[in-house]
Amino acid sequence: MNKKYPDEFKQEAVRQVIEKGHSVPDVAKRLGISDKSLYYWVSKAKVPASQSAEQEEIRKLKVELKRVTEERNILKGGRRVLCKRVKEKYTFIKSRLNVYRVNTMCRVLNVHRSGFYAWLKEPQSKAEKANLRLLKQIQASYVQSGGVYGSPRITHELRRLGETCGENRVAKLMKQAKLKANIGYKRRYFKSSTPHIAADNHLQQQFVVCEPDTAWVSDITYIKTYEGWLYLAVVLDLFSRKVIGWSMQQTMTSDIVIKALLMAVWRRPKAKDVIVHSDQGSQYASGDYLDFLAAHNLIPSMSRRGHCLDNAVAESFFHSLKTERVKRKVYATRREAKADLFDYIEVFYNRTRLHSHLGHVSPDEYENTYSQAS
CATH class of the missing domain: 3.30.420.10 (Ribonuclease H-like superfamily/Ribonuclease H)
Incomplete structure (x- = not known):
């Protein structure tokens, strides 16, 4: 079982070797520690303090560089979802689980890690499931009508089938699915009592003639x-x-x-x-x-x-x-x-x-x- 020794104990053990000249095995035996641990403490103590501080600073800079680079790469690929809904951010995180850490992605995209894990267990809410089920009925009614039913008529059709949905909800789902009633062009008709005819129709759709200038x-x-x-x-x-x-x-x-x-x-x-x-x-x-x-x-x-x-x-x-x-x-x-x-x-x-x-x-x-x- 590994023991964690306080820094002061380590320093005094090292002084027994460096300052008083005792051998490492002898000091280790008397203090009840392993030779390997004491050799490591001694080698570390022999490194100049300035060099040790410099190495520590380099280590910290490397860690910071790694963090910044990872965040930059996440933002580069996830810029389009920064202003999207939370569930779209969750989908982005899920697609990159093998590339980046969840903690980092959640921090960059400003979402909670607990919320992401809860979404993983159940991606669709009850409302979304209900809308998906309703949309299938809307599509069936739309196809059956030949594409001429709009949201008012489809709402009445669904109510006849026992659904309790509102017209606004149906219209919203139809818009998302790009379903639009095909009602043709709207024309304005003007009545005239006696249509003026400047000439009779002599051609009568006889478009095939046998000679030029006929x-x-x-x-x-x-x-x-x-x-x-x-x-x-x-x-x-x-x-x-x-x-x-x-x-x-x-x-x-x-x-x-x-x-x-x-x-x-x-x-x-x-x-x-x-x-x-x-x-x-x-x-x-x-x-x-x-x-x-x-x-x-x-x-x-x-x-x-x-x-x-x-x-x-x-x-x-x-x-x-x-x-x-x-x-x-x-x-x-x-x-x-x-x-x-x-x-x-x-x-x-x-x-x-x-x-x-x-x-x-x-x-x-x-x-x-x-x-x-x-």
Whole structure:
């Protein structure tokens, strides 16, 4: 059994050896201690006091350096949980039990060690277990409704099943699980006694034509830039799906659709009695636009109100334009957007892009093949 001797006893035993010249075995035998212990005391006493103090200071500095380094490493990996809830800190500590000491981690993260050990025995509280059970029922009700039930209806459904939960609790759990009622878009409808129709629908969704300049379709879309909106109006020939007219302006007036149609007339000077189909937008219903059509022997045609499929070819072109080009860019100015849209329409779409409706050839190639065969 190891005995702990007081410092004064050790000092006097060492003096018997160093100052009085007695041998270590002799002194050890007389004092009833082991030779090994006395040899150690003597060797330690022979070290200069200044050197011993210096070694002690180095030892303390090493211990302090080790502590600071450990705390720094803990903070480096746990910075994101410093402002989190206590249970998230406990989870962090648990994941690093094999790396750092629990005492140090608890001190750095400002949590109680006893609380951590209590959490280890039971990580989930009764309230959390109840919420988890309730969430499973909420998810089942949500799926069963096809995703259209919000918190009010799901609350009523759960109460019918015997649950005593409140709507706020259900709404909170749904938000955490990212469950949201799919109710579609909210639209405002305006009633008018007699809808104004500037032209009849002569196209009737007959998008396949056998000859060029039989039917054209026109529409307007908008492009976002940091300077503001840029509006684009186009005219497509249904025969080849080629863009034969276009105009880009920063305002959406009747002038933009007239300029797009003017380019189409300039490109197709021999076109007569062509059906020009559009929606019932104010630009297409304006007197200037209808007068332009009449002056060039063009037949106006307009979609039925609320039937976007009546102008599906133009809508399809805009979808391709935005998917393949616009959504991949961020335009700083309208000038930059115009240059890029020009490149897409005139360089890529009309001359290069393979169109599935045309048998995977470009609109220009499709028209050239038709001209050679005629």
